[in-house]
Amino acid sequence: MDPTATILVVEDEPAIADAVAARLRAEGFGVHVAHDGPSGVAAAAEHAPDLVVLDVMLPGFDGLEVCRRVQAQRPVPVLMLTAREDEADTLMGLAAGADDYLTKPFSMRELVARVHALLRRVRRAAELARDGEAAPVQRIGDLEIDRSGRRVRRAGTDVHLTPLEFDLLACLAQRPAQVLTREQLLAQVWDWADASGTRTVDSHVKAVRRKLGGDVIRTVHGIGYAVGG
Numbered sequence: 001m002d003p004t005a006t007i008l009v010v011e012d013e014p015a016i017a018d019a020v021a022a023r024l025r026a027e028g029f030g031v032h033v034a035h036d037g038p039s040g041v042a043a044a045a046e047h048a049p050d051l052v053v054l055d056v057m058l059p060g061f062d063g064l065e066v067c068r069r070v071q072a073q074r075p076v077p078v079l080m081l082t083a084r085e086d087e088a089d090t091l092m093g094l095a096a097g098a099d100d101y102l103t104k105p106f107s108m109r110e111l112v113a114r115v116h117a118l119l120r121r122v123r124r125a126a127e128l129a130r131d132g133e134a135a136p137v138q139r140i141g142d143l144e145i146d147r148s149g150r151r152v153r154r155a156g157t158d159v160h161l162t163p164l165e166f167d168l169l170a171c172l173a174q175r176p177a178q179v180l181t182r183e184q185l186l187a188q189v190w191d192w193a194d195a196s197g198t199r200t201v202d203s204h205v206k207a208v209r210r211k212l213g214g215d216v217i218r219t220v221h222g223i224g225y226a227v228g229g
């Protein structure tokens with residue numbers, strides 16, 4: 001629980017915006033609401049939120065553009081709201097910095113669970129970065145993973161991953177050649193207790209492959225994913 005966190009909700013449908021804002025306030029969060037792309041970007045600059053809940057289809061410019069502009073100001077976790085499940089793959093690939101998505105209609109219970117999980121994950125990463133001893137850079141083939149600096153290089157070239165993509169790769173690489181199921185990855189990377197979002201894992205694996213090459217993460221059919229080995 002992080003009752004001191006501030007959340008920005010960018011959503012043009014008043015009924016959804018009101019319901020999301022009311023539920024998050026009831027959880028103890030500070031909440032700001034914007035109803036279109038440009039005011040969403042302005043509100044992010046003004047309030048420096050700890051997390052952004054962002055609808056994809058917005059007046060002005062869309063959620064992807066909002067995500068890009070907000071991430072350019074400062075890194076912040078983003079939970080995208082999509083109208084269709086099949087938009088998710090495209091979204092996670094295009095939206096630089098989007099960490100997770102929910103498909104409408106979603107339950108407020110699920111929204112709150114995702115928000116808490118994202119905030120926990122970000123806080124844990126920050127604690128690790130602050131307290132952790134400098135870990136040696138891990139090499140798997142031509143892949144270099146620098147956990148302390150949270151940097152990845154392939155064949156000597158820096159590759160930019162979102163924080164969540166980095167955590168996913170680092171989690172798999174921690175146990176080279178070992179296969180992790182989607183459910184294990186959800187629990188360890190996303191900090192989800194339930195396994196309702198296994199498609200989220202697939203979307204992020206696709207995003208990592210697009211950036212680092214298709215051979216970095218292996219699919220083990222019927223089981224899950226592995227790195228190396």
Ligand code: CA
Binds near residue numbers: 058
């Ligand atoms: Ca909308």
